[in-house]
Amino acid sequence: MPDIRDRVDILEDQIPREFLVMLLVDHTTGKNILWATDIGGHNEHDSIQIEDIVGENGLVLRPRVRKSDEEKRLRTKKRAEVFTPSWVCNEQLNAADSLWFFGSAAPSSGSPFNSPIMGKRWKVTDDDILRKTFEETGKSWEQYVLDDRIEMCCGEGPYLTSRYDVVTERVIPLKQRIGILDRKLRVVNTFVGVDSKATKKEWADWIIKAYKHTYGFEWQGDNLVLTREALLYTLIDNLKAYNLNKLIKNNKGSIRTLLNKIDEIDFDGLYLEDYEYIKTVCHIISWNFWQMDGLTACPPYTKPSIKLNALVAAINKPKTRDLFGNIIPLEIPLEYCKLMDWDENKVTTYVEVYASAIKDRSHEC
Incomplete structure (x- = not known):
């Protein structure tokens, strides 16, 4: 029987369901986040559902410190997973x-x-x-x-x-x-x-x-x-x-x-x-x-229609204007991970933020 006072392994059964719903959502795909790992008999391409992590499955999600040595070894080998003290x-x-x-x-x-x-x-x-x-x-x-x-x-x-x-x-x-x-x-x-x-x-x-x-x-x-x-x-x-x-x-x-x-x-x-x-x-x-896959700026297993470096270069190019002088916005492919710009209260993408950071850094040099 798991200890509900455990300060390390948070039990999903103790989290109100409406909070769990929000903690599982992926705003880029509009679905739940993927397992992207093969623990608990789940396919890595499947999305995580509430039923997968509560009740009898309440111990499926465990912090690394609670995983077996063998599981830690396999995750390090497959995903280069290591944890810093x-x-x-x-x-x-x-x-x-x-x-x-x-x-x-x-x-x-x-x-x-x-x-x-x-x-x-x-x-x-x-x-x-x-x-x-x-x-x-x-x-x-x-x-x-x-x-x-x-x-x-x-x-x-x-x-x-x-x-x-x-x-x-x-x-x-x-x-x-x-x-x-x-x-x-x-x-x-x-x-x-x-x-x-x-x-x-x-x-x-x-x-x-x-x-x-x-x-x-x-x-x-x-x-x-x-x-x-x-x-x-x-x-x-x-x-x-x-x-x-x-x-x-x-x-x-x-x-x-x-x-x-x-x-x-x-x-x-x-x-x-x-x-x-x-x-x-x-x-x-x-x-x-x-x-996100840090190499593509897209969700795991997603093949981008435009490679990351090419898209960053396109974003940072001088803006194209129409006949009336209006800037023609560059359309970011839908597969790129979305973020919220809280200051402007609008959805943006990680690749746009990344491109902006690269541009700012080049100006500093």
Whole structure:
């Protein structure tokens, strides 16, 4: 019998069905994401259905740390699947943040989030240090949250959110988490959290912005579902912590009862209005974390009508105009993976974003 309080392997039976529906959708194909792997007797070309992962099939989706050594070996051999320990993710992300804050990725620049210590661990900095770093570097905390960041070939998303160490199974407390999204959420909690003058709505709006500006893609469908679930539960962990800390601050409720609730893996500790909010974020997760072959920018097993490099070149060519001087838009083939441009509130494609990044980089050289 699986333990419903398991903090590592999220059980799909514990996720409301309406959330699961959103976590399985592929916005490019209009269907559910593909298995793209042969676990559980499923054909890799089949789409993942809710019935495939709940009830008697509730243990089909398992994080790598819970898979057998043989299964890990086969997945590494077939898909080059390897997972990075959290301490390594942390040091790499610290270097990226040092570059963002100080213009240098050198370890001596330090990180405003934590300091690595012996034993492959890290010590979290005080919130005052985080605030001071933004102030002294002239950086805006809002811009940090709005900065677009992506984990490519994300697997189970260890660089995105670190609810537990994907190698050791060690559960990581909320404030000690080191992923890309974790850091953005910590910034939000520091500047507009319970201890600030901001309202819960202001806090919630910035949490949404953090999700909208964090991305990832993955080939294997089971890994993508695990990533999406981890992102969902990261939201719930933060919602629970906010609600608990707000109640403590207002001196309401039994602290013992609240502490018991906050430590559960189910959806206790949330308010009724939180559920609609979670649905909104689930929708964002379903767009921002998608299934894709990184070599083609299309869903797995899809043969593009135009090769990626040729399409990128066509996108970046000077625009063609009609007789009236109007730009003739380039039609992107339908098989290319779709994304949502949240700032413009319109659908775009990964290849267009990729082409734009290449163009910007060429201008910098």
